[in-house]
Amino acid sequence: MSNYAILLDLERCLGCSACVVSCQAGNELDAEQHYISIREEIRGEGMALEGTFLHERCYHCADAACVAVCPTGALYKQDGLTALNVDACSGCGYCVEACPYNIPKLVNGRAAKCTGCTDLIAAGEEPYCVQTCPSQALMIGERDEMLARANCLIACDDSASRVSHVYGTDQYGGLGLLTVMRYPPESVGLPQNPAPIAQPIKLWQNVVQPASAGLSGLALAATAGAFIIARRNHRRELEEITQAPQNPETQPEAQVDPS
Numbered sequence: 001m002s003n004y005a006i007l008l009d010l011e012r013c014l015g016c017s018a019c020v021v022s023c024q025a026g027n028e029l030d031a032e033q034h035y036i037s038i039r040e041e042i043r044g045e046g047m048a049l050e051g052t053f054l055h056e057r058c059y060h061c062a063d064a065a066c067v068a069v070c071p072t073g074a075l076y077k078q079d080g081l082t083a084l085n086v087d088a089c090s091g092c093g094y095c096v097e098a099c100p101y102n103i104p105k106l107v108n109g110r111a112a113k114c115t116g117c118t119d120l121i122a123a124g125e126e127p128y129c130v131q132t133c134p135s136q137a138l139m140i141g142e143r144d145e146m147l148a149r150a151n152c153l154i155a156c157d158d159s160a161s162r163v164s165h166v167y168g169t170d171q172y173g174g175l176g177l178l179t180v181m182r183y184p185p186e187s188v189g190l191p192q193n194p195a196p197i198a199q200p201i202k203l204w205q206n207v208v209q210p211a212s213a214g215l216s217g218l219a220l221a222a223t224a225g226a227f228i229i230a231r232r233n234h235r236r237e238l239e240e241i242t243q244a245p246q247n248p249e250t251q252p253e254a255q256v257d258p259s
């Protein structure tokens with residue numbers, strides 16, 4: 001089995017949104033629905049003004065909380081990416097609550113997020129977004145190769161202040177979306193040391209789901225109720241963490257060792 005990752009080099013991104021549009025068209029999404037959001041980050045002033053484009057999309061966590069909580073198997077790991085079978089989604093919204101990056105949404109009562117285009121990959125093709133990008137800001141390949149390429153992009157850059165971070169090397173078991181960026185990930189809202197997956201979610205994945213076939217309806221409902229309360233508490237904790245002011249002295253940067 002392959003272990004793919006998508007490499008997003010924000011230094012090459014033009015902000016053209018071709019990836020957003022091709023993803024919409026290829027996945028037959030409604031015009032107002034999209035799996036990628038792009039925003040501009042502008043810093044400095046006057047002649048020192050500079051900026052970059054930032055993408056919000058599924059990070060394809062190896063240790064994926066959304067997969068752990070999905071009771072129907074609609075979310076699952078395939079070849080390193082987090083796939084979604086919308087037809088199997090019950091619309092419970094557990095994944096929406098569990099994702100540490102706030103990625104899945106409920107659209108028309110079903111989960112919606114980047115599927116990794118796993119069907120295209122299985123057919124030997126690249127995801128729509130990768131196919132369409134005019135500047136090769138997006139690539140897909142074996143994760144080891146993508147990580148090596150990301151590190152090389154940094155090592156080969158001689159403009160010291162640029163392209164100095166890779167996000168996704170270790171978070172949640174290693175992300176299937178590796179992002180190369182000039183700014184420290186923490187400074188654009190990407191935690192270097194994100195909160196671990198809550199114990200109730202782990203319990204749900206490792207104990208409750210396998211045992212659920214043997215539980216009575218009442219016992220299962222009680223366990224599910226406890227889980228929902230626990231995940232809401234976890235969510236509140238996460239919000240408090242992300243809203244707390246960042247102290248650069250206590251928050252290590254995602255500096256990558258190019259060696």
Ligand code: SF4
Nearest residue numbers: 058059061066082099
């Ligand atoms: S970013 Fe969220 S939706 Fe994507 S794999 Fe991770 S937990 Fe799941």
Ligand code: SF4
Nearest residue numbers: 023114115117127129
């Ligand atoms: S991998 Fe596929 S589903 Fe995900 S953003 Fe790219 S085109 Fe859209």
Ligand code: SF4
Nearest residue numbers: 013014016017019133
């Ligand atoms: S298609 Fe490529 S260049 Fe255009 S916004 Fe997407 S990643 Fe950036």
